[in-house]
Amino acid sequence: MSEALSYQMPHSLRHLFAVLLVYCNPANPRELWEKFESPTYEDFKKYPNMHTREIRHKVLNHINDILHSMGRDIIELTQGKIQPSATAKEAKDVHFERNIIVNEQDLQLPYKLNIEQRRAYNVILDRIFSNKLGAFFIDGPGGTGKSFLYRALLATVRHIGFIAFATARSGVAASLLPRGRTAHSRFKIPIDVNGIFSCNISKQSSLASLIRDAKLIVWDEIPMAKKEMVETLDLLLRDLMETTMLFGGKVVVFSGDFRQTLPVVRGGQREDFVRESLLCSEIWHQLEKLQLFENMRAKTDPAFCEYLMRIGNGKERKMI
Numbered sequence: 001m002s003e004a005l006s007y008q009m010p011h012s013l014r015h016l017f018a019v020l021l022v023y024c025n026p027a028n029p030r031e032l033w034e035k036f037e038s039p040t041y042e043d044f045k046k047y048p049n050m051h052t053r054e055i056r057h058k059v060l061n062h063i064n065d066i067l068h069s070m071g072r073d074i075i076e077l078t079q080g081k082i083q084p085s086a087t088a089k090e091a092k093d094v095h096f097e098r099n100i101i102v103n104e105q106d107l108q109l110p111y112k113l114n115i116e117q118r119r120a121y122n123v124i125l126d127r128i129f130s131n132k133l134g135a136f137f138i139d140g141p142g143g144t145g146k147s148f149l150y151r152a153l154l155a156t157v158r159h160i161g162f163i164a165f166a167t168a169r170s171g172v173a174a175s176l177l178p179r180g181r182t183a184h185s186r187f188k189i190p191i192d193v194n195g196i197f198s199c200n201i202s203k204q205s206s207l208a209s210l211i212r213d214a215k216l217i218v219w220d221e222i223p224m225a226k227k228e229m230v231e232t233l234d235l236l237l238r239d240l241m242e243t244t245m246l247f248g249g250k251v252v253v254f255s256g257d258f259r260q261t262l263p264v265v266r267g268g269q270r271e272d273f274v275r276e277s278l279l280c281s282e283i284w285h286q287l288e289k290l291q292l293f294e295n296m297r298a299k300t301d302p303a304f305c306e307y308l309m310r311i312g313n314g315k316e317r318k319m320i
């Protein structure tokens, strides 16, 4: 840092400081910062009426933005006194999404797939590797291994360095997927779509570029999502990819079980839930359906599997 002071601009000094923090592991980052912070302020000092406190905050936020792009955080340096900006949070998120390390266990999943799962796995991967459009719905009752199949797909695609998004309608389902996020937060879809068919993503942002690069998008629990959410994602992808192809020509895999929960419509009746679901969207008819039948959860108890199916299909009169 001492050497750099004589020839580097404040902007570069801030960058150098971030690099030192990440790659050189200084014994006492705070002491290092306090010794060299002043020269990193110089470019902000030319603004009239800007107090030192404000300048310090701006400078630390800039360093934080740089640290986030490298997957680190200034909280280590400031003990939580500085909150990252929205841009910094996005940069950090993008960095993590581009650098996911797949765990060994998940890499073994493709070898454990049953016949139906393997068929779906091969069809989807083939579309990804041949760069062709693929919009799928994995149709399988609870326990048939839909999540198991996603994990295998996500592991394979991420392991070779491709970007794959794991999303779900609810936070609970998202947390069960490796680096899962709710579809709302991943694609910035408004919570209450209500005729606003646009996601809050600027075309120039790093998130937009990450989405453009994505090879696979997985969306679990789709029966719980309102059809407008899926239509909004379709519009976002067409817009970002500058094409009229469904989902911008990307490979998108939806799944869920329509025997389970449908979208919530306040004060609605059964027909309202159905009308709001993906089943009543134009997109539904364009999805390729891949079936899973074998119940892997209750494999050793076929009678129980049949009982569950009868409940799901509304044919069971006797409840335990």
Ligand SMILES: Nc1ncnc2c1ncn2[C@@H]1O[C@H](COP(=O)(O)OP(=O)(O)OP(=O)(O)O)[C@@H](O)[C@H]1O
Residues within 6 Å of the ligand: 112, 113, 114, 117, 140, 141, 142, 143, 144, 145, 146, 147, 148, 149, 257, 296, 297
């Ligand atoms: N090929 C497989 N080999 C071994 N176990 C499997 C396989 N597929 C699924 N399983 C296991 O079966 C159980 C159910 O699988 P999973 O949770 O993926 O089903 P699901 O269809 O997503 O269920 P739900 O709709 O209820 O969420 C899990 O314990 C999972 O580990």
